Amino acid sequence: MASTESPVRRGIGDRLYEFTVQNRVWRSIFRSGYPNTPRNQMLAIATNVFLHLHPTRIHRTHVKITHTFCLGGLSFFLFLGLTVTGVLLMFYYVPSVERAYEDMLALETDVRFGLLMRNLHRWMAHGMVLTVLLHMMRVFYTGAYKPPREFNWVVGVVLLVLTLLLSFTGYLLPWDELAFWAITVGTDMVGSAPILGQPNRFVLIGGYDVGANALIRFYTLHVIGLPLLAAIFMAVHFWRIRRDGGLARPL
């Protein structure tokens, strides 16, 4: 039997692969072998800090695209994309009344890929508001907020508010007409609340009118305050999904 088989010929690719993978450095980074056996596939998920957001096995109905349309995952993906493009934009943007608008113009004309980064950041931000709203509708219409997942729905509502606030605070930063008047109109709504409205508006924009103080406050909230809060609530959100045994399914 064995004599009829031709001997295995190891080509340059195989050797290169073995050289790359079978050494102490590689094995120290990736502890499990190539995920081509169920054991290694589960280890690939469980031993990786990023992938271990997932369980190692899930119910088969939950992989169907039409079950979730990936909406929660897409919201998270957009959040990550917004972080990356946002950090790149921060290199070129100074949140002062004198420089903000000039920096926007420079970003569009002088910085290589600056316009692309800004466009991506803008469309991802709009996209995230949409996907978060659609994700909420998906969870509602699949009845996935039922016990024991009640509180995770509440965390989701908080994340929806944070998403809107993140988008709203970012809206002021270009310091153009659109930004200035959108924030003026928006904060006027806050100011219309009885008794606490005007004090809240004053704290939010650091004065009676949208100006330099409002810009630095919105910038700080936009680049650190709200993203940190959102990250914390997202951690709770994802962790509770795992605790509750993954996605909801019929009892």
Added chain:
Amino acid sequence: MAVARGAQAGAEPVSRAVRARQVRRREEELLVWPDLVFVEFISAVLFTLTLTLLAIVINAPLQDRANPAHTPNPSKAPWYFLNLQELLLHMHPALAGVVVPTVALVALAAIPYFDTDTDRQGEWLSTPRAWPNLIVGSVVGVVGTALLIGWDSQRHVLAYERWVGSWPESLEWLRSARALQGEIAAWLPASLSSIPLGEKVLRTDLLGLPAVDLNVNLPAVLIEQMLPTGLMVGLPVLLSLVAWRSGLAYTRRDHMILQFSGFIAVFIALTVSGTALRGEGMEIFWPWEVRPAES
């Protein structure tokens, strides 16, 4: 303390989900690698490509430098707040800008505490009567919003004057909310249009504090606060009542689907109206007539 007593009495000290997870048989399972990770990877690639293409094709808007001295007409909030800005045109700003969004968010967050029946969870619209409730809620939401906006923007008056003749004097109160307020003000004693609460009731001056300048305009309160509040509370309640009596909505889940669909429909209708239909002076236009504000 409560936990200890519960344990003694044999009641559940922790919720069912924490005690025991839902059973899942091995043959119903898939491995996350590769089955889920693959889907996630493909959708991440697809969306990166799509968004990059979008970002190459369409530039983010950048208008002239902000000028506090020059107000564009119309000046609008970001699109996801235009639903509130649309509401602002029809009622008291505190109601539209603060009370309605707060109540809406609290009501949204409270949904799972009212609808606790776990039957048929985790499947798209799988409870009986789910689809009829979704459709009725959505249609009533969109049509109701459109009718109310149309009424308050005097669309019916324009249509009447175009096809029939001038709007009859006797129906002046049906013209719009503002017109109704004017009719009420003319009908009530004039003193009710300015009730000096600050002078007569809140006697802060007796405490040595400055007198409160608070004059209540009863017709304005009726039209700007009572009428919209009544409509926003009453119409959903009426919808649920009718759905209940007609056998459309029976369980709490039915009512939730009905109300949530109605809410989403109203949200979308208000957003579309605020975004696409409101032009100069926040007047109603056809979408193709709405131009961005001149700056």
